Amino acid sequence: MIDPSILQEAGAKKIHLKKGEWVFRQGDHALNYFQLIDGQIKMSNFSEQGQEFVQGLFTEGQSFGEPPLFVDVTYPASALATTDSNLLKLGKDKFMDLLLANPSVNLEVSKNLAKRLHYKAVMATEISSHDPEHRVLTLLKYLKAEMNLNTDELFAIELTRQQIADMTGLRVETVIRAIKKMESEGILIIKNRKVYL
Structure with missing residues (x-):
């Protein structure tokens, strides 16, 4: 900085x-x-x-x-x-x-x-009032925006499932389910156990 x-x-x-x-x-x-x-x-x-x-x-x-x-x-x-x-x-x-x-x-x-x-x-609003998928997606979109990537560019999330859980106030099992659900809905991609948005 x-x-x-x-x-x-x-x-x-x-x-x-x-x-x-x-x-x-x-x-x-x-x-x-x-x-x-x-x-x-x-x-x-x-x-x-x-x-x-x-x-x-x-x-x-x-x-x-x-x-x-x-x-x-x-x-x-x-x-x-x-x-x-x-x-x-x-x-x-x-x-x-x-x-x-x-x-x-x-x-x-x-x-x-x-x-x-x-x-x-x-994140305070997300944690208090939204479902797990929305919380996780908000965090991932924030991280992507921090990298100044355009929305069409695929972004590799460099966080573990545990770190995502810790940053969203969720249990790791809930994060895993949310990520799998979003993958099935085509919101994100999982390749070699890595999440891409």
């Missing part, structure tokens, strides 16, 4: 995480801006019953965990490396200085945050 060279000029450090290592945990103080060089980070939190709800999966070039930096609160979710990952880490004060000194970067960060807020608003 932010040009890595700009981040490094501002003082960002490269860090390496092995699969299964935490970037931060829910309740930690927000002290840094993080942006992925490569790998994947999962942000999630858990209900009192222990059910995981995935807030987002982040990959190369994406940032995560910024909102608490702007309002001086703790992280509302935890961030975990789901693969070996390399990140850029920039302290909060240096990040704020970078935004003040670079209006175009500030605007891009604001757009990114607005997109995430829009996604959360859409």
Whole structure:
């Protein structure tokens, strides 16, 4: 999202995480801006019953965990490396200085945050009021739109059935049934166990 060279000029450090290592945990103080060089980070939190709800999966070039930096609160979710990952880490004060000194970067960060807020608003409505097929399809369409693909282009969904379940508030068995039903209706395609939209 932010040009890595700009981040490094501002003082960002490269860090390496092995699969299964935490970037931060829910309740930690927000002290840094993080942006992925490569790998994947999962942000999630858990209900009192222990059910995981995935807030987002982040990959190369994406940032995560910024909102608490702007309002001086703790992280509302935890961030975990789901693969070996390399990140850029920039302290909060240096990040704020970078935004003040670079209006175009500030605007891009604001757009990114607005997109995430829009996604959360859409998914909150979906989870509370729609059938499983509709919830899953909304998530898949959102992911496809994020890749800026035209609607006719076939898009491979890089999420497991479990990850789709975690992101839609469904059980994995329900996701599997919903995907099979949508395949039978010609809404999506399954090739070699991979889902395409």
